[in-house]
Amino acid sequence: MKLAMVGFGQAGGKVVDKFLEYDKKHNSGIVRAAIAVNTAKADLMGLEHVPEEKRVLIGQSRVKGHGVGADNELGAEVAEEDIDEIQGAIDSVPVHEVDAFLIVAGLGGGTGSGGSPVLAKHLQRIYTEPVYGLGVLPGSDEGGIYTLNAARSFQTFVREVDNLLVFDNDAWRKTGESVQGGYDEINEEIVTRFGVLFGAGEIGQGGEVAESVVDSSEIINTLAGGGVSTIGYASETVETSSSNGGLLSRITGGDDDDDLDSAHTTNRITSLVRKAALGRLTLPCEIEGTERALLVLAGPPRHLNRKGIERGRKWIEEQTGSMEVRGGDYPITDSGRVASVVLLSGVTNVPRIKELQQVAIEAQDNIDDIRNESQDNLDDLINDDEDELESLF
Ligand code: GDP
Incomplete structure (x- = not known):
């Protein structure tokens, strides 16, 4: 099965980069085109396999190439504003040769978390090919804001894609390793699984005639109907x-x-x-x-x-x-x-998602409480008790 892949944000870019490496190594022919989109210039520069002209920096007027700092609402706004720049890169993809789009992103961050659902909605409006998402959930030790981002993005992303394939970093965490080293191994695991799945629809390898080869239409039909996979x-x-x-x-x-x-x-x-x-x-x-x-x-x-x-x-x-x-x-x-x-x-009994949503709601409540409290505390600090002092203007 031939895919047009878009890696959105840092995790998305790195996973798509890994897919290209896998494709070259195994000659599996699944990545017909690869694009990386980010608000952080440094992340785009760190990629090895995505061609330079297929790396799209968005939100320059807003964040000057420095990323959105885990603010996924800003990530979504920036994607909306610069959707033409992303489309510009997609215009060079021979879409008639691809079976589907795959948008890859870490849902806990800002750029990919907010931008992916926006791009999915856009692609669905323009193309007839299915649009799938590959969403990576954050580890539970990453903290409240990442969990909240992921829960909100997950909800939106599922709605906008034809199917959301999910990978949970939490279930794959390897203890005692550096975060980066850990991600390299995790990305390898992701790519192996999806590589075999999508590679299955790309027959003709070695000219073997097998008994019942999986066709890309069988992958598409299994994913059709939507939901989570x-x-x-x-x-x-x-x-x-x-x-x-x-x-x-x-x-x-x-x-x-x-x-x-x-x-x-x-x-x-x-x-x-x-x-x-x-x-x-x-x-x-x-x-x-x-x-x-x-x-x-x-x-x-x-x-x-x-x-x-x-x-x-x-x-x-x-x-x-x-x-x-x-x-x-x-x-x-x-x-x-x-x-x-x-x-x-189309799995529906997923305790991990329910847990993620619960933690996200708690985080949201805590963030609101802390914001209100800190406003009160700041007022206490800057104003004198008896209100005897007057501001300059
Ligand atoms: P963005 O650049 O703002 O979209 O955010 P990131 O992609 O850096 O991070 C979002 C989330 O993705 C993090 O909370 C991590 O859970 C996860 N993440 C970051 N890098 C990787 C990676 O290389 N592999 C995997 N599997 N997950 C990652």
């Missing part, structure tokens, strides 16, 4: 094709070995599907009640089989209660791994 992933190393047809198969004879292999392959696939769905999701949630799902099995074709995928698909149907579970494979001839990606679309 989460992704599960599991992988296992497998022997590469050079070890195929080795001594064992020559001794035991081809057929027996094929049967054994096929049972083993089916079992491996079934267990990878379970691990992906029951392990750590990009947004942890209860999978029961999921509206639609897509199962992708990626790896060398001889390690994929229809029976395994069919069993995995049935199992997801049972676990989610959904009648709309699609499944297929993504053949990657030279890969040393078999990976299972489970896209759960």
Whole structure:
């Protein structure tokens, strides 16, 4: 599936940069165009793979290239004011060649948090291609303002996109690491999951004809209907094709070995599907009640089989209660791994979002209280008790 990606804000830019790196490394052909938008010049300059002419600095008249300082209302205003500059960069994208737009942003900050929903609304008005969001939730240790920003942005962003794919930094926090080092690893995890998912719709790799290749329309149909999505992933190393047809198969004879292999392959696939769905999701949630799902099995074709995928698909149907579970494979001839990606679309039982909203409401109340209090305290400080002094003017 070919995407036009827009990285909005620092996190968004870095993740899109990582997608470009992934695309080059795996030759997956998913990033048809990449744009980075920011109010902070330094963040744009720090990118490595997004072409310079595709980096758009907005809000210069308001913040002079210094960012909006985690003020997402300002982020939204600036995006609104400079939407033509963003559109200018999108004009150079061959939109007829893309299957969808993907806007990526950290929802806890200011620029991406406020700007992404504005851009989504704009793109929906102009283009017929679906507009998806990839929203990153802040860690719970980041503090009240980030949580409040994320809760408000989340609500708005979901409304403006065709589907919001969510990644929760909190569930992926690695203790004892520098924030930056931690983000590098987290971004790697994000890109691996989304890379396999979106890469699945880009067939033709290695010219392999597989049994039931996932098509980009299946990804689009799974995401259609809107709402919030989460992704599960599991992988296992497998022997590469050079070890195929080795001594064992020559001794035991081809057929027996094929049967054994096929049972083993089916079992491996079934267990990878379970691990992906029951392990750590990009947004942890209860999978029961999921509206639609897509199962992708990626790896060398001889390690994929229809029976395994069919069993995995049935199992997801049972676990989610959904009648709309699609499944297929993504053949990657030279890969040393078999990976299972489970896209759960239209999840509604998400305790993490409820918790985020609760903390956000508390933060909002506290911010109001503190503002009122500090105004009173300042009045107390600058005015004398008996009001005997007069201001100059
Ligand atoms: P903006 O530039 O104003 O849009 O804000 P940022 O993108 O810097 O930060 C928004 C939020 O994104 C932060 O609160 C973090 O939770 C998160 N974040 C920042 N950088 C990264 C990153 O490289 N990777 C991930 N996964 N999250 C990040």
